[in-house]
Amino acid sequence: MSVVSREVRLAAVPRGLPVPADLELTEAAPLPAPAPGEVLVRNRHFQVFGGLRTLLGGGVEGTPVPGLRPGDTLFGPAVGEVVAAPDGGPLRPGDLVTHLLGWREYTLVPAAQCAPVDPALPDPVAHLTSGSAAYGALTRLAELREGDVVLVTGAAGGVGSLAGQIARLLGAGRVIGTTGSPGKAERLTAELGYDAVLTGGSWRDGASAEAAFAKELAEAAPDGVDVLLDNVGGHQLTAAVDAARPGARFALVGALSGQFAADTAGATGPATVDAFRLIVKGVSLRGYTGVAHPDVEAEWTDRLADWLRAGAIRLPLTRYPGIDQAPRALRELTRGDVFGTVVVDLPDPAHD
Known part of the structure; x- marks a missing residue:
């Protein structure tokens, strides 16, 4: 089995704030079946985060994640559905997971770099908030x-x-x-x-x-x-x-x-x-x-679930439909035109 996916790559280092022309939506090479220790994930949503401006700008030094160079695919927090997984692994088709390979429709991810979506949160997108x-x-x-x-x-x-x-x-x-x-x-x-x-x-x-x-x-x-x-x-x-x-x-x-x-x-x-x-x-x-502070994430998820059930907290989102809208989402984020967390929603190709 192989899957064809679209993804957003850096076309050129931005001169100033990034604009859509600095990015390119391209069809990636077909993805093979996952190898042992991997899963194939169809992304449903991914976050557009402000730190990408730094990673695209060419001046990165000492950050926890590497900078991006022309030709590289952008990345970021994502929620996706496992569509294929080798037998005997911890994840099965249909499982919802979070990972850091957003900005693409499908991706192969090491199973160890996926976290199952906590069912305590009523909306999986809550995992993408900051x-x-x-x-x-x-x-x-x-x-x-x-x-x-x-x-x-x-x-x-x-x-x-x-x-x-x-x-x-x-x-x-x-x-x-x-x-x-x-x-x-x-x-x-x-x-x-x-x-x-x-x-x-x-x-x-x-x-x-x-x-x-x-x-x-x-x-x-x-x-x-x-x-x-x-x-x-x-x-x-x-x-x-x-x-x-x-x-x-x-x-x-x-x-x-x-x-x-x-x-x-x-x-x-x-x-x-x-x-x-x-x-x-x-x-x-x-x-x-x-x-x-690696202990914070699990504690925060528990507190968030309790507050959501109690109706005590809201999750403000600015949402963009389709991967083709991702470059515009980044541009509007860096201009200050958005409110809350910025999320790109990816429709199921089978239901387009």
């Missing part, structure tokens, strides 16, 4: 406490749209977010429970926005912030340090101000931080990566 990073940062680094004032930068993204909800469920007293769009700000307060959302001084506006953002933050948190979950960096991180309460805990998850900057390769996130304030206030500032 809640694990938000939950891990808030519990492992920030050690969120009852009554804390929490600031989430980049609150409308995949991590931020869940971070505010998680902070509230963990006992935060006040949750403040940031976004560059008034429309997104309204959704964050109306749908996701943010107490306030700051829209002045977007990181996309550059240095001229610093004073405006610092002023808005001071008004929203007059007594300062206890916890920062930072997805942005730049002048938003600068202002958060200035607004920190004694003993504040800062968890850095992303650096969109550098990663989505059109004039860089997306592999830096410069920020000016007042070291004196960090010292005298006793502020901790740490970066979060999932690979450093």
Whole structure:
């Protein structure tokens, strides 16, 4: 048995933010039957994540996953159905699994690199959300406490749209977010429970926005912030340090101000931080990566299942139908045109 699959490859290193022309949808070589230790998976959904901008930009160094070069197929978290598996293995046809070989319709995956979809989650797409990073940062680094004032930068993204909800469920007293769009700000307060959302001084506006953002933050948190979950960096991180309460805990998850900057390769996130304030206030500032906290994923899945059953959390998604829409999804993600986690849905070829 062999299967023909389409996949998205990098055609050229982007000059600035990636555009659809930098990617190409192509038909891959036919996939053979899986060898021992492999399974053939038909992908149903895959996530388009912001880190791809860095991996495509040619400036990658020291990241947990390798960069991409022209001709390489893109990758990312995916949910798929096993369609073929050798006898005697742990997986059988029909099983739903997660893996990291998205951006293609079919793929051969080592069985050891697949995780069965937890039936406790009512929608398999829930496995593609970025809640694990938000939950891990808030519990492992920030050690969120009852009554804390929490600031989430980049609150409308995949991590931020869940971070505010998680902070509230963990006992935060006040949750403040940031976004560059008034429309997104309204959704964050109306749908996701943010107490306030700051829209002045977007990181996309550059240095001229610093004073405006610092002023808005001071008004929203007059007594300062206890916890920062930072997805942005730049002048938003600068202002958060200035607004920190004694003993504040800062968890850095992303650096969109550098990663989505059109004039860089997306592999830096410069920020000016007042070291004196960090010292005298006793502020901790740490970066979060999932690979450093392998226990978080299972714990997060259990908590998410409980919260979903209780109707206590929402999973905001921006969805695109069909693999041919994936390049547009990446473009709109890097431009800030989306809300929540970005997912590409792949229809069953047998039912097209």
